[in-house]
Amino acid sequence: MGEEKLYNLNQLEAIASGNEDFVRKMVNLFLEMTPALLERIAAGIQLQDWTEVKSAVHKMKPSVDMMGVTDLYQVIRDIENNAKTYTNLEQIPELYFTLSDTLEQVFEQLRNR
Amino acid sequence: MADNFSVFVVEDDEFYSEVLEYRLSMNPDITVTKFNNAQDFLKNLDKNPGAITLDYSLPDMSGEEVLRRIKEYNSDIPVVMVSGQEDIKTAITLLKDGAYDYIVKDEDTKDRIWNAIKNIRENIGLKREIYELKQQVKKKYDFTTSIIGNSPSMKRVFAMIEKAVSSNITVSITGETGTGKEVVAKSIHYNSSRSKKPFVAVNITAIPAELIESELFGHEKGSFTGATARRVGKFEEAGEGTIFLDEIGEMDINMQSKLLRVLQERELTRVGGNGMVKITCRVISATHKDLAEEVRKGNFREDLYYRLLGLPVSLPPLRERANDTLVLAKHFIDEYATENELGKLKLSSKAQNKLFKYPWPGNIRELKAVVELCCVMTDSNTIEDEHITFNSTGSIDTLLQNEMSLEEYKNRIVKYYLDKYNNDVINVAKRLDMGKSTIYRMLQDRAV
Numbered sequence: 001m002g003e004e005k006l007y008n009l010n011q012l013e014a015i016a017s018g019n020e021d022f023v024r025k026m027v028n029l030f031l032e033m034t035p036a037l038l039e040r041i042a043a044g045i046q047l048q049d050w051t052e053v054k055s056a057v058h059k060m061k062p063s064v065d066m067m068g069v070t071d072l073y074q075v076i077r078d079i080e081n082n083a084k085t086y087t088n089l090e091q092i093p094e095l096y097f098t099l100s101d102t103l104e105q106v107f108e109q110l111r112n113r
Numbered sequence: 114m115a116d117n118f119s120v121f122v123v124e125d126d127e128f129y130s131e132v133l134e135y136r137l138s139m140n141p142d143i144t145v146t147k148f149n150n151a152q153d154f155l156k157n158l159d160k161n162p163g164a165i166t167l168d169y170s171l172p173d174m175s176g177e178e179v180l181r182r183i184k185e186y187n188s189d190i191p192v193v194m195v196s197g198q199e200d201i202k203t204a205i206t207l208l209k210d211g212a213y214d215y216i217v218k219d220e221d222t223k224d225r226i227w228n229a230i231k232n233i234r235e236n237i238g239l240k241r242e243i244y245e246l247k248q249q250v251k252k253k254y255d256f257t258t259s260i261i262g263n264s265p266s267m268k269r270v271f272a273m274i275e276k277a278v279s280s281n282i283t284v285s286i287t288g289e290t291g292t293g294k295e296v297v298a299k300s301i302h303y304n305s306s307r308s309k310k311p312f313v314a315v316n317i318t319a320i321p322a323e324l325i326e327s328e329l330f331g332h333e334k335g336s337f338t339g340a341t342a343r344r345v346g347k348f349e350e351a352g353e354g355t356i357f358l359d360e361i362g363e364m365d366i367n368m369q370s371k372l373l374r375v376l377q378e379r380e381l382t383r384v385g386g387n388g389m390v391k392i393t394c395r396v397i398s399a400t401h402k403d404l405a406e407e408v409r410k411g412n413f414r415e416d417l418y419y420r421l422l423g424l425p426v427s428l429p430p431l432r433e434r435a436n437d438t439l440v441l442a443k444h445f446i447d448e449y450a451t452e453n454e455l456g457k458l459k460l461s462s463k464a465q466n467k468l469f470k471y472p473w474p475g476n477i478r479e480l481k482a483v484v485e486l487c488c489v490m491t492d493s494n495t496i497e498d499e500h501i502t503f504n505s506t507g508s509i510d511t512l513l514q515n516e517m518s519l520e521e522y523k524n525r526i527v528k529y530y531l532d533k534y535n536n537d538v539i540n541v542a543k544r545l546d547m548g549k550s551t552i553y554r555m556l557q558d559r560a561v
Contacts, residue, residue: 015132015135015136016135017139025131026128026131026132029127029128030128033127033128053230054451058170058197059125059126061197061218062126062128062129062218063126063128063129065219066128066132083164
């Protein structure tokens, strides 16, 4: 596969300091918990429950950062901030699509790692 | 530090808590226990973790509330707050509520937490060390071991010290130099209810008169040349402990009235400052002078004298303490022998006699110095009288100790004066009120 990797495990590997089991465990954990969080965000947007959106995005933030998905760094923060301050709420669905599309690709890449 | 250290990680983000656990467990001394909600965690609080990292946004309870419960349970457990966002207001509130640190989740967090836990462990080590040292100091000033003596005059002193220990009264200690005024002050402090608070000793003679006010009461920045920063004075430093004012009789009369005002009002103003600072420490003063006499001469304020008098403890000079000289000498010999890992040393009866007869103008301090010297001088395990040398500075009592004949004393005295006045016989004769021909005769006989 010639496509560019959307994630970067440098940070995680630095913490693992050579422990490949730990990296594998964390990648699996990421693959397990992130889809559920995405669903929570989607449901929140549908119900216009911005508190729920904010809280789910907030929980997603450290792991996405840690997996080195730099394309999403700003996207996640924008969603969180807009939902928290009730500003530019109309942008959130658009941002969400970017988020979920990118993450789907990341999942795919990680599974085939 | 080598013992196991338990850290509770309270974090609802599973991914994050895995990372934290992994990072912290790199130190094999650290055991990590994870919790993903406040209820489970609070149920386990009685396992007394060494430190806690606490996520601010838990699903079932706010971070502030959890922190409050931890502090209620045991305020000594350090809590590191971890939060998803930077919020200075929250951070300040949490730190005020007793959080040890506030860390924002980002890529450096795990290292910061690692450092925070490291600091906490060092801190606990230091606290333990301080506690142990305090216990040692306390033992050292336990007055059954630090003050020694069986003489009737010392029994009276002990009775006074016991009264001082069980109350909060101001104490004034008098006694010649070297009688142990500071030892008594420390024993009172370390056996009183204030023993865990500081003991601050100030020697009035050791501080230049113009600096004493700022030394005692502190100063504000810029209050005089050289006051480059605000400084807390000794009274504030003592806090709820004890301040020991040594050589109070040497305090200059202006300063006396300032001190009197502070003692009366129980509050002070720093030099150059406006605000009042309450003082809560106990005051123990000491002097080798007869303060009542100084009051009569007008050198010491009468009102201050009564303010400081409180419970007077008068330490007898060593020469009035009968057998205590030998008891103390033996104590110092044992102490010296233990410290220097020598075997048991004893005093010959001649040596005992010599120590007993000497008037000890420098009191216990001198006795200690003399005894330590003779421990060095002896080559066997017995200290003989020739190992004992007295080096008192110019006291007539010391001279008399040599037990020479009157003739010899006379020669010594005349020789001293002749040396002092460049062999001016007429001057010396006048000063000593003796005939100049007597002196000439002594010179002729080469007696001097």
